[in-house]
Amino acid sequence: MSTKGLTGSLKTMSLPDLLQWAGSGRKTGTLSLKSGPLHKMLSEGIITEQQLKDAFDLQAQTKVMLGRILVKKGLVSEGKVGEILRLKAEETIYSLFLWTESDFAFLENELPPGDQVLISIKVEDVLMEGLRRYDTSKKIRQALPHNGVVLKKTAKPLPPDIASKVFPKRIHDLVDGRRTLADIILEAHASEYNVCQVLYVLVQKGYLEVGKGAALAAARAPADTPQALMEAAKELIKSGDSEGALVILEKARRTAGKNPEMNALIQVAEEHFIDKAYRHYLPPKKIPVLKKPLESLMSQDLSPEEGFLVSRVNGSWDLRSIISISPLREVDALRAFKKLRERGIIDLVEAQARSA
Numbered sequence: 001m002s003t004k005g006l007t008g009s010l011k012t013m014s015l016p017d018l019l020q021w022a023g024s025g026r027k028t029g030t031l032s033l034k035s036g037p038l039h040k041m042l043s044e045g046i047i048t049e050q051q052l053k054d055a056f057d058l059q060a061q062t063k064v065m066l067g068r069i070l071v072k073k074g075l076v077s078e079g080k081v082g083e084i085l086r087l088k089a090e091e092t093i094y095s096l097f098l099w100t101e102s103d104f105a106f107l108e109n110e111l112p113p114g115d116q117v118l119i120s121i122k123v124e125d126v127l128m129e130g131l132r133r134y135d136t137s138k139k140i141r142q143a144l145p146h147n148g149v150v151l152k153k154t155a156k157p158l159p160p161d162i163a164s165k166v167f168p169k170r171i172h173d174l175v176d177g178r179r180t181l182a183d184i185i186l187e188a189h190a191s192e193y194n195v196c197q198v199l200y201v202l203v204q205k206g207y208l209e210v211g212k213g214a215a216l217a218a219a220r221a222p223a224d225t226p227q228a229l230m231e232a233a234k235e236l237i238k239s240g241d242s243e244g245a246l247v248i249l250e251k252a253r254r255t256a257g258k259n260p261e262m263n264a265l266i267q268v269a270e271e272h273f274i275d276k277a278y279r280h281y282l283p284p285k286k287i288p289v290l291k292k293p294l295e296s297l298m299s300q301d302l303s304p305e306e307g308f309l310v311s312r313v314n315g316s317w318d319l320r321s322i323i324s325i326s327p328l329r330e331v332d333a334l335r336a337f338k339k340l341r342e343r344g345i346i347d348l349v350e351a352q353a354r355s356a
Helices: 015-024 038-043 049-062 066-072 078-098 123-143 166-174 181-188 192-204 226-239 242-256 260-281 294-299 304-311 319-325 330-342 351-355
Strands: 005-009 029-034 103-108 151-153 208-210 287-290 346-349
Touching (some): 038 049, 049 066, 049 319, 078 192, 166 192, 181 192, 226 260, 242 260, 242 330
Antiparallel strands (some): 029 103, 287 346
């Protein structure tokens, strides 16, 4: 039972100040921040998407932890699973330094329930690395101002010290003069920071250059206040149009940033949409198939999310399997699949019908 705690906003108490407070006072407890690991194995080439998909299928049947399934199948060692989980936990902590808005709560002497991955990091080390990443991210955004930029290779070949490293080599290989930064992040199955850091270094050293491709942000209607948009979203949720509510709430968040009421409303709309999608128009066990040749889709105006999902449609994986191996959030993957079906790019068929 917690005896006391601390709550607030990162606007008034930054994450470095919060960590210093907890570290200097030798506090024990749970720190939670609200704002809207196995993909790391994919990004490092340790397992394939097919192996991850098979592991997810087995987990659904046995309820065994995914890491244990991978170890039992001989795909990774137990030590490697622990290492990946530790690295993923650290990445999550460091990513918090890039948050500018969030509500936080520190529950002193209260630990989260269940099996947890325990890691030991000095607060001072976290602060140093987190602040370093914050400074680096500002430099990265000067070179790569948004996720719509397109990069292309220069004539300068990669030196052996970079070409011999799996992750940098993979990121370099993903650059083809057509993919946007958002596309590359999705394909890499890695954190945005890690991908952008590699690309930034490759640009700075002359192995890549930034093209002129860009994705323009949707225009905002200045007359729509965030509160008015939230009220409209509530009415849409009541009427059953959760996707319409999400569109409005995304617009509201761009206008006003994040706030607890909006975050709660977005969560409700997302839950309603996921439930409705699976029940009515995107049955999870059906198999997506392309209605158009893959090469003809190059001329289609596909979003990075749609392009990623289309590239995984192979006529044998069902909808849930593709979503499970995707780095996209479930709701984002479902919305992209819904658009692909509405545009006549994919269809959904029964498994037995496809195999017949």
